[in-house]
Each structure stands twice: as structure tokens, then as C-alpha cells.
Amino acid sequence: MGEKKDLLVVDDESFxxxxxxxxxxxxxxxxxxxxxxxAIESVKIKCPDLIMLDIKMPILGGYEVCxxxxxxxxxxxxxxxxxxxxxxxxxxxxxxxxxGIGYLFKPFDSNELISxxxxxxx
Numbered sequence: 001m002g003e004k005k006d007l008l009v010v011d012d013e014s015f016x017x018x019x020x021x022x023x024x025x026x027x028x029x030x031x032x033x034x035x036x037x038x039a040i041e042s043v044k045i046k047c048p049d050l051i052m053l054d055i056k057m058p059i060l061g062g063y064e065v066c067x068x069x070x071x072x073x074x075x076x077x078x079x080x081x082x083x084x085x086x087x088x089x090x091x092x093x094x095x096x097x098x099x100g101i102g103y104l105f106k107p108f109d110s111n112e113l114i115s116x117x118x119x120x121x122x
Contacts, residue, residue, distance in 0.1 A: 004029045005121050008048040010039040010065070011083060012057045016106065020052065023110045024117065036060030040068060043075055050120055052104065055084045055091070063098045070099035079120055083108075 006029045009020050017032045024030050055062035069075040082095050085106045
């Protein structure tokens, strides 16, 4: 089996980070961060294979982080999956326009989480 894929999970709620980490840690290298600013810094250090990005965070939200990463030639190809508790149709459109590839809704189902990540990375 090859090297583990690298995931960056960004959420300001530690419960969500911990849940995702526990579900995915055996199959992937999972890096966690709690803010949009830290996410951008983390990507500069090491580009992940996938970013799971919360939409509603203080200061720098998910849509803004996505736009910043998609406007940079070095990071624009990283797939970004938005994670959220709720999204309206206009929010969903905003996410796709920002460059996101989809949405994963909270509360997470561990089997759904594993399937979605596998599908994106294959």
C-alpha cells in the first residue's frame, strides 16, 4: 500500500475536529487547525491532498479561505470540501463559485465521511 494521503481539517469547533480525526486517522495523515488564517499558514508549510473546511468561522470564514487558496497557482488544485451544519441554496452556490467541490453536513456520519473522502481522493 502507498503512502497515506494528507488531509487538512479546518473547524473552529474542537468536537468536530476530534470526531473527524478519530474516524480518519488510521487511513490518512490528518492535520487539524481551528481557523482560516492557520489553515492558510498550514498549506504553505505542506500542501494537503484534500482540505475539509468549515464555512462559518470567526475572522476568516471558509468561503474566503477557499477563494484565497484558489487564487494561488500553488494551491488552486487542492480539492476543498466544505463542512457545515446548514447551507442554503445561495450559500451552496457561493461555495461552488469559490472553488469548493462539495459539502459534507454536520452532524457527520462516519461511514458517509469515509466514503466521501475515498471518492474525492480516488
